Amino acid sequence: MNRTELRFALQLIGFLDSVEDFEDGLVKLRERRWLVWHPDVMAALFRHDRELHHPPSRTLSPLLGNRSVLWLDGEEHTAYRRTLAPMLRANRYQALIDEMVERSIAELPSGDPVGLATWTRKLTLRIIGRIVFGVADDELLTAFSRWLDRRLGSRVRTLAHRYLTPGTTRFDPHLDQMLLHRAKTAEPPALAACLPPEDLRDQVVSLLFAGHETTASATAWTVYWIDRTPGLAEQLLTDDRLLDATIAESLRLSPPAALAGNRMSDDGMVITPSIYLAHRRAATYDNPHVFDPTRKPPPPGGFFPFGGGVRHCPGKELALLEIRTIVTALLRHRRISLTAPRSCTPQLRGAAMAPPPSLAMVATCRR
Structure with missing residues (x-):
């Protein structure tokens, strides 16, 4: 690995x-690997x-598994996306999301930082958990969240997980058994009924991870900028378009993610798209570091927070609905203020780019 x-x-x-x-919107990382954002x-x-x-x-495959839909290619990838897409249709879940959001807001301690x-x-893990399993199971989701945090909860943990013991899985057999049991007993058993048994674990974990981590980051950043x-x-409160x-x-x-996954040509050339850089390119956006909701729409290829091409996020509309x-x-039920740290440098959690843990929210009831 070279210095770059x-x-x-x-x-x-x-x-x-x-x-x-x-x-130019590109940087050579090493021979036959480029970072691009033009x-x-x-x-x-x-x-x-x-x-x-x-x-x-290399960071997520030991966690999500080699059979995750996120890495499959060709007809197999297309078939899996077609199978999973109905589960992620946003218009099916407005009432469920409303219920889960109201519950989580009611649990916020008034005046205390969170x-x-x-x-x-x-909150977003609770929502995707209900979608995947059909029932609320906070004990299972808490175990899942702790498992992720042990591996992605800090940059040091992520790098240690990626480089110190490469090539090994980071599965938790007990957690996997709990996840599979819940998926097989779900009503209706949507995933278990349509996926091969040997692939069920990887798809369940992928849905739970991808279905909450980036949505949570995007929601938190939106509250931050507001x-x-x-x-x-x-x-x-009165302007939906705004x-x-x-x-x-x-x-x-x-x-919610700095990069959009790797692409590789038949001859081995690897291209890594950078969402972060594409969205901050001065030639594309005037004053790119300024938060301005009145901006004009960007050109094609200038805005892709949910990825693009055949790998674009199938849960995009669901994520936007949740946010x-x-x-x-x-905003309707609480007055929100943030106890901002000196620096709000993003925390990388695998693919997700979240606000740092030190950014706390104080929510008080509206009178």
């Missing part, structure tokens, strides 16, 4: 900030995505 790739691996956000002014390149890459391979993440990202992760913008919270624009601008400036519902309910 080492910086990319060990200090991702700092490395990305150091190259954001490269007008909108024209991104648009072309996503157009030809079906012709490319999608190597598994870790913002921790709270959004717990708090940082005087007067915006009150405007959002709310959608605020969420989009938060997804631009603080995307919209959580933010709206918070």
